[in-house]
Amino acid sequence: MELNDLAPLCGEWLRGSGPESDIVISSRIRLARNLAEFPFISRASPQEREQIESLLHEQIIEIKQDSEELMYLNVDDLEGLDRQFLVERQLISREHADSEGARGVAIDSGEQMSLMINEEDHLRIQVMHSGLDLENVWQQINHIDDLIEQRVTFAYSKDLGYLTACPTNVGTGLRVSVMLHLPALVITRQLDKVFRSLQKISLAVRGLYGEGSQAMGDFYQISNQITLGRSEEELVAQVGDVVPKLIDYERHARDFLLKESHENLHDRVSRAFGILSTARTISSEETMMLLSSVRMGVNLGMIDDLQIPVLNQLFIHTQPAHLQKLSGHVLDTADRNIERAKYLRRHLLGGKDGEAEQN
């Protein structure tokens, strides 16, 4: 398997199936680990970084997923476009894409698992499933961690647990994140209140693709902040327990909108669909915003013959790097906006607006 084989696919997290997948996009856990015999990344010389990379590369490539070998990418050798592609796909972090020196990532073909070497910590293990599926994600990542642990010695102390480059991750090194699509809470402006109450129980909220509170496409990620003093199972349960409440709030808000302003809601959804299926040039931001409305509309039965997995695919395939990989050309912003509009028309109108019409 090669990187270019991934482009036409959709990735695990937007597969659009799994429990509660109308609202819950994905469940993800990552573990931060460091080798005991090397300094953390910030104090590692270029040679030490190379040693860490080759040591971990050698060990993790042996970890097979369903007896299938992992694809290993040397991130430092990748073109900027390919790195951006992996960030959009959530297989590497923005920090990993932008940093320098020896570093890599191992990925399974189902894109459920990604192992980043020399990110903030020597090793970041990530497992992601579509929908709300935290228990299984934890089982899987715990097993992978066990397998790697048999081959290397991680920095660990009995008081502070797994030692990490940043004290915010020390202990379990575990971050649980659930990504939710919350358009109705955005429209009814209830998000801030919900988020403030989450912060009180030490859960963090951030938008997709950014630190800011204005999330692209109404996607929000809920994750634990505490990593020390509680077991992995407790941390997973803490996030897992709050998600059904958020789902409930979002469904209530949708019901409210359906009941109190059905015409306005339907209008919003139909206009969004209208623009997406007829525009000739469209930005990534506008696409995300409108797709969000359409996605909710499909879930509320306002649009027929459009499936959630198709929509999820549009979310990812209209991102800048995906668009360029799929078209096979490097495109500037203006050309991307044209290509994006073309791609959307083709997929939303299901061939009714064929290529011939372009001329």
Add this chain to the structure above:
Amino acid sequence: MALKCQQCDKTATYHITELTGGKPQELHLCEDHARHYLTAAEDEPEAPSSLAGALAEQLSVSQTAEELARLDQLSCPVCGITFYDFHSKGRLGCPHDYVCFAEELEPLIVNIHGDTQHVGKVPKHSAEGSERQTKLIQLRREIKEAVSEENYERAGKLKDEIHRHEKGEAS
């Protein structure tokens, strides 16, 4: 018929269902009052969420100028990072920092996690050789310094020592 704002005589253009706290409550407000309602921040301070916040808090409540100067001079014998380096970059230099900066890190860790004792996973393959591994980090740093100072005699000795410690791994 248009509803009136619950707080003034203007027409209510915002219809809010409050879902947080008990059972849903409906509110009908004009634009001004809706904005006021929706942006009203709660007064209680939030738990510091980021490392930067926790660090700033720790340093602001601490301490005199001398104390701060002392923190800045404190350095790890293994990786050479100073507490000031950590403070400015937010990243530690090696696992041993958790030992040598233990006293300085503790309030920070309590601030972030509300706890100081790990209760989660224990590696089955334990890090019992951690002293040897810490020593290796230190020796590798020292050899780099010796080479950059062109002190090849010392570098040669360090190389032998590193070799001995690496061999220890096999035994």
